[in-house]
Amino acid sequence: KGDSFVGRIIDQKYKILERLGDGGMGSVYKAEHLLMSRTVALKVLRRSLADDAGNDEFVRRFQVEARTASKINHPNAVTIHDFGLEGDSPYLVMEFNEGRSLKDVLTETGPLAMPRIVSIMSQVCEAIDEAHSHGIVHRDLKPDNIMISKKRDGSDFAMVLDFGIAKMLSGG
Secondary structure, three states: OOOOOOOOEEOOOEEEEEEEEEOOOEEEEEEEEOOOOEEEEEEEEOHHHHHHHOHHHHHHHHHHHHHHHHOOOOOOEOOEEEEEEEOOEEEEEEEOOOOEEHHHHHHHHOOOOHHHHHHHHHHHHHHHHHHHHOOEEOOOOOHHHEEEEEOOOOOEEEEEOOHHHOEEOOOO
16 A cells, blocks of 8 residues: 655655655655755654553653754764654654665675775764764664765765664763
C-alpha cells in the first residue's frame, strides 16, 4: 500500500516527496521546504512509541531529543533545522544528504583501503568530539548512521546521522 505521508504538506511548510527509509524511532522522508525551495530530510516519529510511553511523555522526550541534537554544530554532524508536531505525529527536519550509508558502501565494495578508513573515521571522530563537547553521547554509532558522499575533489565526506537516542552526559 502507499505511504500516507508522501504528497502531504506538513505544518504548512514541508512537502513530503518520497520515503527514504525507516529507523528504530520512525520513518525518514525527502521533503521540500516550500518557502525556501530547499530539500530537507524529515523524520516522522513512529506512532507506536507514543502509545508505549504515553503521548505527553513521548512528545516531551522528542522535544528533548530535538533540542539536544540541535546543539551540535559541525560539518560532519547532521544539522537540525526544525521540529514540531503535525497532528499526533512529531517530526524533525534535518539537512538532506545525497550520499549513501557507510553500510551500503561496505556491502558494495567490501573492506575499504586503510587511507580511506582513516579519512572517514577521522571525520566521524570530529563529529563525535563536537557532540561530546556539548555533553552528548550518540549511543547508536554504526555504519547505517554514517552517510558518505563525495567532495568536489572526489574524496569522501562523512556525516554522522541520527543523534535520536543521544543521551546528555549531564543527565539532562
